[in-house]
Amino acid sequence: MAEEYGVMARFETAGALVEAVKQMRKAGYRELEPCVPYPVEGLTEAMAFKPRWVPILSLAAAILGAAGVYFMQWYASVLSYPFVVGGKPLHSWPAFLIPAFVFGLLFAVLGAAVAMLFGNRLPRPYHPAFNISEFERATDDGFFLIVSRHDSRYAGGRTVERLRELAAVEVWEVPE
Incomplete structure (x- = not known):
């Protein structure tokens, strides 16, 4: 039985x-x-x-994604290939913010989708x-x-x- x-x-x-x-x-x-x-x-x-967890995980994914992209840009411009163009500083943070913001939004959406799927125990x-x-x-x-x-x-x-x-x-x- x-x-x-x-x-x-x-x-x-x-x-x-x-x-x-x-x-x-x-x-x-x-x-x-x-x-x-x-x-x-x-x-x-x-x-x-x-x-419970969807907003928190979405925020964490957004912060990690934005920080990761910002770090990649900083590392490439300052440490890996420092090249001065037109007197611009190596760490040009205003130029780094836009891609970091866009990737932060992307990671927030992906984090929310993954958190929602796991929270609802899907796929089942x-x-x-x-x-x-x-x-x-x-x-x-x-x-x-x-x-x-x-x-x-x-x-x-x-x-x-x-x-x-x-x-x-x-x-x-x-x-x-």
Whole structure:
């Protein structure tokens, strides 16, 4: 017998899903995964989502990228090939700022994209929810809530009953 990943419930409407998430969070559940076909207003607040690492990693990548490009220009002009052109100083910082700024922006965008992908655990070609045939509706008209067995409040049958009390149309046990 396959090990259980958790339970999955389907709700009829987005509002019912948001209310179920609020009630489950109020009951102490934290390992919840809502799966919806489009952005649902209020779901982010119901999940108590807090942005964490994307802005910080984006800023760090921007600073490192800009500093790296500035250093490359400084090294090439001052140490590697010092060549005076028209009396201009070797360390001509105003000319170095524009490429450093542009590369800082590039690295910020790349850092944000990489942080977002890792933060969302992507790419993820397989999820245990794919074992349930009804889950195909998650991209069309289904509103699903998955409760992981790793949640501290998870208790198999009791969790299933709780989801049914919260107006779940169907509830399945999800194999690993």
